[in-house]
Structure formats: C-alpha cells, structure tokens
Amino acid sequence: MLNFSDLLPYTDLLLKGLWVTVELTVYATLGGVAIGTACAAGRHYGGRLLRGAIGAYVELIRNTPFIVQLFFIFFGLPALGIKLSAWEAGLIAMLINLGAYSTEIIRAGLAATPKGQVEAAKVLGLSANQAFFRVILIPAFEKIYPALTSQCIIVMLGSAVVSQISVMDLTYAANLIQSRNFRSFEAYSVVAAMYLLFAILMRQAFDALGRYLFRHRRSS
Amino acid sequence: MIEFTNWDLLRNLLLAARWTVVLSLTAFIGGALVGLLLTTLRLTRRRPLQWLVRIYVEVFQGTPLLMQLFLVFFGLSLLGFDISAWAAAAIALTLFTSAFLTEIWRGCIDTLPKGQWEASRCLGLSFMQTIKNVILPQAVRVALAPTVGFSVQVIKGTALASIIGFVELTKAGTMLNNATFEPFKIFAMVALIYFLMCYPLSLASQRLEKKFNGAR
Numbered sequence: 001m002l003n004f005s006d007l008l009p010y011t012d013l014l015l016k017g018l019w020v021t022v023e024l025t026v027y028a029t030l031g032g033v034a035i036g037t038a039c040a041a042g043r044h045y046g047g048r049l050l051r052g053a054i055g056a057y058v059e060l061i062r063n064t065p066f067i068v069q070l071f072f073i074f075f076g077l078p079a080l081g082i083k084l085s086a087w088e089a090g091l092i093a094m095l096i097n098l099g100a101y102s103t104e105i106i107r108a109g110l111a112a113t114p115k116g117q118v119e120a121a122k123v124l125g126l127s128a129n130q131a132f133f134r135v136i137l138i139p140a141f142e143k144i145y146p147a148l149t150s151q152c153i154i155v156m157l158g159s160a161v162v163s164q165i166s167v168m169d170l171t172y173a174a175n176l177i178q179s180r181n182f183r184s185f186e187a188y189s190v191v192a193a194m195y196l197l198f199a200i201l202m203r204q205a206f207d208a209l210g211r212y213l214f215r216h217r218r219s220s
Numbered sequence: 221m222i223e224f225t226n227w228d229l230l231r232n233l234l235l236a237a238r239w240t241v242v243l244s245l246t247a248f249i250g251g252a253l254v255g256l257l258l259t260t261l262r263l264t265r266r267r268p269l270q271w272l273v274r275i276y277v278e279v280f281q282g283t284p285l286l287m288q289l290f291l292v293f294f295g296l297s298l299l300g301f302d303i304s305a306w307a308a309a310a311i312a313l314t315l316f317t318s319a320f321l322t323e324i325w326r327g328c329i330d331t332l333p334k335g336q337w338e339a340s341r342c343l344g345l346s347f348m349q350t351i352k353n354v355i356l357p358q359a360v361r362v363a364l365a366p367t368v369g370f371s372v373q374v375i376k377g378t379a380l381a382s383i384i385g386f387v388e389l390t391k392a393g394t395m396l397n398n399a400t401f402e403p404f405k406i407f408a409m410v411a412l413i414y415f416l417m418c419y420p421l422s423l424a425s426q427r428l429e430k431k432f433n434g435a436r
Contacts, residue, residue, distance in 0.1 A: 067383075076403045077404075157282075157285070161380065185295050188294060200282065
C-alpha cells in the first residue's frame with residue numbers, strides 16, 4: 001500500500017525545498033532576534049509613545065495567526081503599491097512574527113536583571129554602553145536563551161505555511177510531489193520527518209552556540 | 221460580479237468565525253482530555269509508557285502543524301475512512317493540542333517539591349489518591365495561566381484548517397478576497413476578528429500568572 005520508492009526521483013526537489021526552508025530560517029532568526037533586541041530595549045528604556053507603539057506591535061502579532069499576517073503582507077500590501085515576491089513576503093512575515101515574540105522574551109530577560117547590578121556597574125566606572133552590553137544584555141540573553149531557542153524553532157516549523165503563497169520551500173516540494181504521483185501520505189510523512197530532524201539539529205546547534213557564547217559565565 | 225458592502229463582508233466573516241470558535245473549542249477540550257490521559261501515563265512509573273509519551277510530544281512539537289493536518293487528512297483516507305476537512309482538522313488539532321498541554325502540565329507538576337510525593341506515599345495514599353488529593357489541586361493553580369495562554373495558540377492554529385478546505389474565518393477571508401479583490405481591507409478585518417478572540421485570553425493569562433505567582 002505505502003510506496004516510498006516513488007519519492008526517489010524527487011530527491012533533488014526535496015533537497016532544494018529544504019534549502020529554501022533553511023535559508024528562510026537563518027535569515028528570519030538573525031533578523032528576528034535583532035528586531036526583538038531593539039524593540040525590547042525600546043520598550044524597556046523608551047518614552048511613553050515608543051513603549052506604546054512597540055506594545056501594540058507585539059500584541060497585534062502575537063494574537064493573530066501567522067497565515068493571516070502572511071496573506072496580509074503578500075496580498076494586501078501590493079494594494080498600497082508595495083510589490084513583493086513570494087519569497088520576500090514570506091521572509092518579512094517570519095521576521096515580523098519572530099520579532100514580536102522575541103521582543104517579549106528578551107524584555108522579560110531585561111526586566112530580570114537586578115537593579116543593584118546596574119548601579120554596581122556605574123560605581124565601577126563602566127560606560128553606559130559597556131554596562132548595557134556586559135551587565136544587562138548578555139546576562140539577559142543567557143537567562144532567556146532556552147525560550148528564544150524554542151521560539152526560533154516554532155517559527156521555522158510555522159514557515160511551512162509560506163508554501164501557500166508559492167514560496168518553493170520544503171512543504172511546497174511535498175505538495176508538488178503529491179500532485180504528480182498521488183503519493184500524498186508518503187510525501188508528507190517524509191517531509192514531516194525532515195522537519196523533525198531539522199528541528200532537532202537546530203536545537204543542538206543553538207545549544208552548542210549557547211555553550212560557546214556564555215562560556216565565560218558561571219553557571220547558576 | 222456581486223457587490224459587497226463593508227457590512228456584507230463583516231457579516232460573512234463573523235458567520236465563518238463561528239466555525240473558528242467551534243473548531244477551537246473542540247480541539248481544546250479534546251486536547252485537554254487526551255493531554256490529561258498522557259500526563260497521567262507519564263506520571264506512572266512505567267519506563268516504556270514514559271518514553272512513548274515523550275516521543276509523542278517530541279513528534280508533535282517538532283513537526284509543522286500543517287504537516288500534521290495533511291497527514292491526518294490524507295492518511296485516514298488512505299486507510300479507507302472517508303474523512304471530511306472538518307473531521308481531519310478537529311483530529312489533527314486535538315492531537316497537536318494534547319502534545320503541547322502534556323508538555324506544559326509536565327513542567328507544572330515538576331515544579332512541585334518531590335517531598336509531596338514521598339509524604340503521600342508515607343501516609344499510605346495510593347497513586348490515584350496522591351494525584352487527586354495532593355498533586356492536582358496544587359498543579360492546577362500553577363497550570364492555569366500557561367493553559368489559558370496556550371488556548372490562543374489553538375485558536376490561531378485553526379486558521380490552518382483553511383488550507384485543507386474547511387471554511388472558517390481565514391478561508392472565508394480568502395474566498396471573499398477572490399470575489400472582491402480587496403485583500404488589504406479583508407485580511408485586516410480577518411486579523412482584527414482573530415485579535416478580538418485572542419487578546420482577552422492573552423490578558424486573562426497574564427492576570428492569572430500575576431495572581432498565582434504572587435500567592436505562592
């Protein structure tokens with residue numbers, strides 16, 4: 001009944017799709033965490049207006065489905081004259097999505113830094129920048145690193161939806177294969193296994209990176 | 221071509237949103253029941269059972285919800301069941317929800333001191349008595365906030381049922397868009413309706429977290 005050998009001729013297609021998913025994930029992770037860091041800092045130190053604007057952005061994104069955000073960007077924005085390719089729209093949706101979630105995660109890390117540490121840094125003569133990076137930001141990242149890792153993986157898995165606007169990612173490859181040979185269950189189970197493997201590898205890569213980044217810090 | 225006024229659009233979207241609510245409730249209640257069963261299995265001291273639960277959680281947390289939907293939809297029809305998009309979505313979302321709730325509840329139970337289990341055993345309570353009278357009342361307080369928070373993920377997850385053709389809020393949005401070519405307005409309305417459903421739950425979750433974290 002099940003026949004996985006029918007998938008063999010499509011190995012190239014699957015690998016190409018996997019590569020698109022990997023690429024999107026890498027860009028979205030780097031950009032999303034950068035957006036999150038900037039917004040978290042803005043929300044922590046900014047004025048009322050900035051704090052309110054960032055808060056609205058975070059809540060709006062966190063309380064609507066990713067697929068609706070994607071459709072809004074891909075179908076809705078061209079009405080305003082902003083034309084985007086499917087790939088660009090997919091990446092932007094992922095960036096905005098991860099940006100909002102990581103803002104909230106990083107903000108929690110910033111808030112968890114005891115005030116006394118900041119005062120101590122000042123007394124020791126650290127400049128404002130030094131104090132922010134060494135005393136506040138890096139320890140905050142260390143605290144929230146596991147949560148951030150999970151969120152990046154969730155965004156990677158969520159990226160399967162970009163196939164719906166014809167980005168040729170891993171899921172798109174599965175859709176294409178099943179439309180040609182009607183082996184839908186086989187195609188989707190193999191692709192699901194590829195996602196699972198990627199998620200596991202991603203977690204290990206993040207763990208390794210975390211051990212490197214925070215190597216000088218005592219473990220608490 | 222049919223003309224749609226703003227009111228027509230909103231009315232049709234709201235009518236479709238009922239199905240989003242029904243699907244969310246089904247998945248959440250079903251997921252909570254399966255999750256409760258899995259959590260209990262995990263607490264028994266049977267290694268193979270614990271492993272099975274762990275693999276189940278890992279698989280559902282490590283694969284896209286969209287793949288789970290496709291696999292249920294196409295897998296069950298392969299087995300000879302004539303399955304509707306509604307049933308496939310309800311089953312897939314129930315399984316997805318159960319895996320996440322099992323993981324959330326595991327974390328909550330693990331925050332309880334081990335001494336509670338040991339004390340119950342010394343007092344001669346059975347496994348079920350320990351869970352019912354000692355663990356559950358405490359764990360529920362801790363679990364309430366993250367559980368309510370996860371219900372937001374369930375509602376958002378139901379949007380994917382549109383891809384296998386179940387007409388809920390998102391699908392209604394794409395259908396109306398195909399008829400009117402006003403994507404900006406329609407998807408903004410769709411997003412707003414989701415927001416109105418999800419935001420109160422997010423707020424409730426935050427409130428509960430503050431309340432119970434303060435109490436402990």
